[in-house]
Amino acid sequence: MALVPYEETMGMGLQKFHKPLATFSFANHTIQIRQDWRQLGVAAVVWDAAVVLSTYLEMGAVELRGCSAVELGAGTGLVGIVAALLGAHVTITDRKVALEFLKSNVQANLPPHIQPKAVVKELTWGQNLGDFSPGEFDLILGADIIYLEETFTDLLQTLDHLSSNHSLILLACRIRYERDNSFLAMLEEQFTVSKVHYDPEKDVRIYKAQKRNLREDL
Numbered sequence: 001m002a003l004v005p006y007e008e009t010m011g012m013g014l015q016k017f018h019k020p021l022a023t024f025s026f027a028n029h030t031i032q033i034r035q036d037w038r039q040l041g042v043a044a045v046v047w048d049a050a051v052v053l054s055t056y057l058e059m060g061a062v063e064l065r066g067c068s069a070v071e072l073g074a075g076t077g078l079v080g081i082v083a084a085l086l087g088a089h090v091t092i093t094d095r096k097v098a099l100e101f102l103k104s105n106v107q108a109n110l111p112p113h114i115q116p117k118a119v120v121k122e123l124t125w126g127q128n129l130g131d132f133s134p135g136e137f138d139l140i141l142g143a144d145i146i147y148l149e150e151t152f153t154d155l156l157q158t159l160d161h162l163s164s165n166h167s168l169i170l171l172a173c174r175i176r177y178e179r180d181n182s183f184l185a186m187l188e189e190q191f192t193v194s195k196v197h198y199d200p201e202k203d204v205r206i207y208k209a210q211k212r213n214l215r216e217d218l
Contacts, residue, residue, distance in 0.1 A: 139170070
């Protein structure tokens with residue numbers, strides 16, 4: 001979503017981000033993700049949360065065959081690519097400036113017979129929601145999209161618009177700052193939230209969220 005580097009990257013090695021290709025194996029496919037840190041910053045590299053969420057999907061935690069899914073702030077598109085390979089119909093979204101890069105990764109990594117199941121589409125949180133039907137998706141995916149406080153309100157509005165009472169939201173993130181917990185607290189005001197997975201090696205958590213049943217709140 002954002003095109004500025006994380007503060008944490010100032011004190012860590014950036015070697016893996018500067019590699020032009022990042023290679024993964026998911027769903028019996030070798031996936032080669034093109035990276036371009038210099039041009040697009042955080043939007044064009046694979047973060048650990050995307051790898052953890054892709055692994056979680058591959059584990060079969062969610063039934064993806066025939067599922068209507070959307071990835072928010074997709075960046076390189078890894079999570080959306082994996083979801084499509086596992087049988088979902090996926091809309092893979094990011095801001096306009098990142099779309100061509102995103103599209104190139106999606107097209108390079110999906111076999112021709114699966115490509116029709118993946119659509120790359122512009123979505124700027126809180127802005128062009130009219131391009132999407134309310135409650136359109138069964139599954140909403142986000143990897144490392146919780147980090148800029150000024151986007152929190154727009155992200156919540158977007159999650160609310162895209163989800164129905166039956167939709168499942170999966171957000172993978174590393175809790176870096178207190179503001180990250182603040183977002184989870186905001187999320188809990190509108191959704192039932194629970195932690196469903198933790199990767200201790202990468203220090204990444206996956207949270208599941210679903211719209212609150214109005215009856216529960218009475």
